[in-house]
Amino acid sequence: QVQFVESGGGLVQPGESLSLSCTASRPSFISRYTGGWYRQAPGKQRELVATISPQGGTDYADSTKGRFTISRDNWKNTIYLQMNSLKPEDTAVYYCRVWDSGDDYWGQGTQVTVSS
Numbered sequence: 001q002v003q004f005v006e007s008g009g010g011l012v013q014p015g016e017s018l019s020l021s022c023t024a025s026r027p028s029f030i031s032r033y034t035g036g037w038y039r040q041a042p043g044k045q046r047e048l049v050a051t052i053s054p055q056g057g058t059d060y061a062d063s064t065k066g067r068f069t070i071s072r073d074n075w076k077n078t079i080y081l082q083m084n085s086l087k088p089e090d091t092a093v094y095y096c097r098v099w100d101s102g103d104d105y106w107g108q109g110t111q112v113t114v115s116s
Contacts, residue, residue, distance in 0.1 A: 002024055002025050002026040002029055002105060003024070003025040004022050004023065004024055004025070004096055004098065004105055004106070004107040004108075005022070005023050005025065005107065005108075006020060006021065006022045006094070006095070006096055006107040006108060006109065006110040007020070007021050007023075007110065008020040008021050008110060009094060009110030009111045009112045010111075010112070010113070011113045011114075011115065012086055012112075012113070012114055013114070013115070013116050014086060014087055014088060014114055014115075014116055015085060015086065016086055016114075017082070017083060017084045017085075017086065018083045018086065018112060019080065019081070019082050019083070020037065020080065020081040020083070020094055020096075020110060020112075021078050021079070021080050021081075022035075022037075022078060022079045022080075022096030022098075022107050023076070023077055023078045024077040024078075024098070024105075026077070027077060028074075028077065029077055030072070030074060030077050030078075030079065030098055031054060031074040032054055032100060033054065033098045033099060033100050033103070033105075034051060034052070034053055034054065034098070034099055034100065035051065035052045035070070035072055035079040035096065035097070035098050036048065036049070036050065036051040036052070036070075036079075036096070036097045036098075036099075037049040037050050037051075037070060037079070037081045037094055037095070037096055037097070038094070038095045038096075038097060039090075039092035039093065039094045039095070039112075040092055040093050040095070040109075041089075041091060041092040041093075044092075046095070047061065048061055049061055049064055049068065049070075049081070049094070050064060050068055050069075050070035050081065051070065052070045052071065052072050052079065056072070058070050063089075064083075064090075067083065067084050067085045067086075068081060068082065068083050068084070069081070069082040069084075070082075079096050079098065081094070081096075083112070086112075086114045087114060088114050088115060088116075089114075090112060090114050091112060091113050091114050091115070092112060093109040093110065093111055093112075094109065094110050094111075094112050095107050095108075095109045
């Protein structure tokens with residue numbers, strides 16, 4: 001069973017940056033899958049942050065467009081999320097997801113807190 005390990009969360013002040021990564025435990029695994037990042041704030045539903053297709057096409061939630069960048073490195077089996085100009089409302093647990101029509105994998109989540 002493949003697992004996804006997330007890292008990079010933490011506590012930052014408003015306006016600062018963080019970079020998240022999500023790495024699959026099985027080599028050469030993610031290349032055919034769509035990758036994405038989701039987040040869930042306390043008391044709220046999980047929401048989509050950004051997606052990246054196997055070909056590298058990206059899409060973003062309106063709230064993160066222009067501030068966040070999703071990318072992938074298939075050789076390193078990793079999906080990334082670069083987050084700039086962070087706001088307190090970006091505070092949430094961030095989850096990576098990798099999927100296609102038959103498979104659906106989630107990371108364990110990493111906490112991002114934006115507070116002064």
